[in-house]
Amino acid sequence: MTTQLAPAAPDLEVQAPRRPARKKRDGRAAAIYLLPAGILLAALMAYPLFQLVQISLYDYNQPQASGAEPLVFIGADNYIELFGDTQFWSVLVSTILFAAVCVVGSLLVGTGLAVLATRVRAIPRMLLFLAALGAWATPAMAGSYVWLFLFDANFGVVNEVLGMQGHSWTFERFSAFGLVAAEVIWCSFPFVMVTMYAGIKNISSEIIEAAQLDGATWRRTATQVILPILKPLLVIATIQSIIWDFKLFTQIYVMTNGGGVAGRNLVLNVYTYQKAFAGEEYGLGAAIGVVMTVLLMLITVVYLRTQRRSGWQP
Amino acid sequence: MKIKGLLAAAAVGALVVACGPPQAANNQPQQNGNSGQPVGEMTGELKVWLFQEASNGPKEAAVNEAKQEFEAAHQGVKVTVEYLPTDGRATRFNGAFNDKNSSPDVAEFGNTDLAGYAASNGFADLTNDIAAWPDSKDLIPSVLDTAKVKNKTFGIPWYTGTRALYYRTDVFTELGLQPPKTLAELTETARRIRQSKPDLYGVAVGGKYIYAAFPYIWANGGELAKQDGDKWTSGLTDPKARAGLKQYSELLKDDICPPAACAQLTGSQSVAQFAGGKAAMTIGGDFNRKAVEAGVVKGKYAVVPLPGTEAGKLAPPFAGGNLLGVFGASKKYTLSLEFIKLLGGKKYQQKMYTAMGNLPTFKDVQEQVASADKFVEPFVKAAQSGTKFVPATPAWTKIDAQNIIPTAIQQVATGGQSVEAATDAAAGEMNKAFGN
Numbered sequence: 001m002t003t004q005l006a007p008a009a010p011d012l013e014v015q016a017p018r019r020p021a022r023k024k025r026d027g028r029a030a031a032i033y034l035l036p037a038g039i040l041l042a043a044l045m046a047y048p049l050f051q052l053v054q055i056s057l058y059d060y061n062q063p064q065a066s067g068a069e070p071l072v073f074i075g076a077d078n079y080i081e082l083f084g085d086t087q088f089w090s091v092l093v094s095t096i097l098f099a100a101v102c103v104v105g106s107l108l109v110g111t112g113l114a115v116l117a118t119r120v121r122a123i124p125r126m127l128l129f130l131a132a133l134g135a136w137a138t139p140a141m142a143g144s145y146v147w148l149f150l151f152d153a154n155f156g157v158v159n160e161v162l163g164m165q166g167h168s169w170t171f172e173r174f175s176a177f178g179l180v181a182a183e184v185i186w187c188s189f190p191f192v193m194v195t196m197y198a199g200i201k202n203i204s205s206e207i208i209e210a211a212q213l214d215g216a217t218w219r220r221t222a223t224q225v226i227l228p229i230l231k232p233l234l235v236i237a238t239i240q241s242i243i244w245d246f247k248l249f250t251q252i253y254v255m256t257n258g259g260g261v262a263g264r265n266l267v268l269n270v271y272t273y274q275k276a277f278a279g280e281e282y283g284l285g286a287a288i289g290v291v292m293t294v295l296l297m298l299i300t301v302v303y304l305r306t307q308r309r310s311g312w313q314p
Numbered sequence: 315m316k317i318k319g320l321l322a323a324a325a326v327g328a329l330v331v332a333c334g335p336p337q338a339a340n341n342q343p344q345q346n347g348n349s350g351q352p353v354g355e356m357t358g359e360l361k362v363w364l365f366q367e368a369s370n371g372p373k374e375a376a377v378n379e380a381k382q383e384f385e386a387a388h389q390g391v392k393v394t395v396e397y398l399p400t401d402g403r404a405t406r407f408n409g410a411f412n413d414k415n416s417s418p419d420v421a422e423f424g425n426t427d428l429a430g431y432a433a434s435n436g437f438a439d440l441t442n443d444i445a446a447w448p449d450s451k452d453l454i455p456s457v458l459d460t461a462k463v464k465n466k467t468f469g470i471p472w473y474t475g476t477r478a479l480y481y482r483t484d485v486f487t488e489l490g491l492q493p494p495k496t497l498a499e500l501t502e503t504a505r506r507i508r509q510s511k512p513d514l515y516g517v518a519v520g521g522k523y524i525y526a527a528f529p530y531i532w533a534n535g536g537e538l539a540k541q542d543g544d545k546w547t548s549g550l551t552d553p554k555a556r557a558g559l560k561q562y563s564e565l566l567k568d569d570i571c572p573p574a575a576c577a578q579l580t581g582s583q584s585v586a587q588f589a590g591g592k593a594a595m596t597i598g599g600d601f602n603r604k605a606v607e608a609g610v611v612k613g614k615y616a617v618v619p620l621p622g623t624e625a626g627k628l629a630p631p632f633a634g635g636n637l638l639g640v641f642g643a644s645k646k647y648t649l650s651l652e653f654i655k656l657l658g659g660k661k662y663q664q665k666m667y668t669a670m671g672n673l674p675t676f677k678d679v680q681e682q683v684a685s686a687d688k689f690v691e692p693f694v695k696a697a698q699s700g701t702k703f704v705p706a707t708p709a710w711t712k713i714d715a716q717n718i719i720p721t722a723i724q725q726v727a728t729g730g731q732s733v734e735a736a737t738d739a740a741a742g743e744m745n746k747a748f749g750n
Contacts, residue, residue: 051336060335062430062711063433064337065408066338066411066412067412067435068434068436069433071334071335153575166574167574168575171577261521262721262724262725262728262730263721274716274717277404277405278404278715279712279715279716280430
């Protein structure tokens with residue numbers, strides 16, 4: 001790393017416009033370095049995205065895919081159908097709300113436990129980490145089933161302890177969403193916790209001491225010293241969580257049995273699956289996929305911009 | 315930079331419009347030899363897809379016997395059988411239709427999936443060859459109809475599945491009840507049982523158990539959809555269909571089968587409740603016998619056909635069942651056809667009945683089986699009284715996959731909506747799927 005940094009230093013002193021030849025060479029070198037990643041991205045991201053957009057513009061169902069019927073270019077018809085579908089809008093709203101609850105929940109729980117981990121002794125800390133990593137390592141499918149067993153109406157431990165046998169947690173809409181949200185938070189807080197723990201550990205004790213010597217209260221130290229230092233990590237954890245929770249599939253699909261009674265627990269990804277694969281309307285499914293991609297990019301960009309406005313640079 | 319961006323966008327746009335999404339070359343007409351001439355290769359590997367059963371051993375044994383018989387009769391032929399789980403079968407079948415080279419030769423498939431497969435040109439048209447097969451005259455006509463789309467036959471019915479009413483003899487004797495003679499009586503009986511025995515469901519049925527709900531619609535004189543030429547329209551808004559759905563939804567109430575437990579139940583889950591001793595009745599198939607026998611109710615149950623709206627009438631059962639067909643992309647048409655004639659023929663249907671309890675599709679074999687086994691009598695009686703089927707259109711795949719009818723049942727059962735509003739919405743969705 002140091003060898004790379006050394007020649008770069010003079011560049012900053014000499015103004016670039018005076019040395020165009022050097023700049024060009026840099027560009028070529030950069031291009032060569034970027035090429036492998038570029039090829040990978042093109043093959044794994046650009047091409048599938050291109051196909052997704054393309055399929056979304058066609059009337060593309062199973063008969064078209066297997067060649068029994070001709071392809072028909074229908075322009076934005078899939079999008080028009082989608083935006084005219086009231087179910088799509090209600091699913092979109094519940095997806096956003098559900099993802100928001102999961103993001104806020106996992107950030108709060110993760111950060112809270114990270115702070116706790118910095119304040120307890122080694123053995124409880126180790127136990128805390130073991131429990132968190134166990135939750136993190138559990139596959140989403142297995143985790144969902146374990147939670148379902150715990151909350152089973154007749155045989156679940158939870159109902160046994162609460163003495164409410166026969167109560168179904170997955171029947172009512174909000175109860176089902178709540179249960180799934182709890183499971184999602186349970187399996188995604190460890191990422192936040194580990195990240196934040198590393199961040200907190202990285203803050204040198206001198207800074208905290210200096211703040212305390214200056215007479216800062218514990219609260220001021222936390223909000224005006226520690227939090228700004230942790231901000232880059234928090235931003236990353238938040239974006240990651242937004243993307244994960246917005247794209248949630250397994251937990252909803254498994255725990256609410258494919259979207260709940262009369263589809264009232266559907267989220268966008270499960271809805272897409274029902275349309276695209278179960279209903280074999282690949283064109284419409286692709287349109288939902290495009291809308292989801294655009295939405296996620298928008299959310300991420302808007303979030304990054306608000307963070308930058310408050311003084312943070314990625 | 316701006317011009318470059320525009321150019322790139324234009325290039326991508328041109329690409330999107332110019333070359334369409336990938337499509338398999340599957341639109342050639344089926345090759346047909348002169349009569350008597352074999353079509354395709356007559357040696358090599360014959361790939362067969364069959365469904366994996368809950369206990370697959372007996373099925374494998376019967377199929378292996380057919381395989382050996384076939385290999386002995388055909389030199390240089392090796393039959394390879396792969397057992398597919400029924401969940402996720404769509405991916406496997408669609409994959410085979412989209413990529414001719416990975417397609418097997420023969421498959422077992424559900425008759426409700428047929429219309430969709432036919433629309434994808436997935437299976438070979440067997441109309442002439444089945445008609446020329448002497449044994450085909452003994453196939454029960456309403457069952458053979460489930461292998462047809464637009465008057466073309468795409469498979470040999472391998473077995474049928476019919477549902478009837480299972481009930482607990484011990485509970486009925488204890489409470490002094492008789493098996494219900496009408497659907498209204500069934501509701502009443504179920505309510506009385508739950509009143510006297512609150513830890514039992516009166517009858518275990520589910521919001522996702524459409525094959526239990528359809529007979530209610532049919533018994534009340536309703537139809538799922540009506541066909542006019544090539545055009546289908548939903549029949550759910552018809553008052554008779556509504557009456558049927560309403561009557562079925564009444565079972566999903568706290569005083570019979572509480573919606574919190576039953577709204578999401580599928581067919582096999584409903585039967586599992588009965589087998590586990592949690593219900594006094596259920597609607598189950600002849601193919602559920604093994605599951606019930608494995609439960610705690612073994613020896614404490616009996617079966618009667620599902621009654622109709624009036625005493626003495628039966629509710630038309632759904633003609634479930636699986637077919638054996640030849641893939642359109644198979645390079646061994648004649649060989650495949652001979653194999654399904656063997657495996658789907660009278661001899662092996664008899665053997666499959668012995669092994670699995672699958673109801674034969676030949677009238678003579680079915681009667682022979684019924685006379686030897688008291689258990690299948692109500693099922694055969696129900697089947698021979700006239701079965702009904704789902705609309706034979708590829709749109710049905712979509713309607714089924716999008717849970718349109720279960721959603722309507724659940725909405726009525728959970729009290730969220732009136733039967734009128736729920737059926738209006740479901741009919742709208744169905745008509746959209748039919749392309750109206």
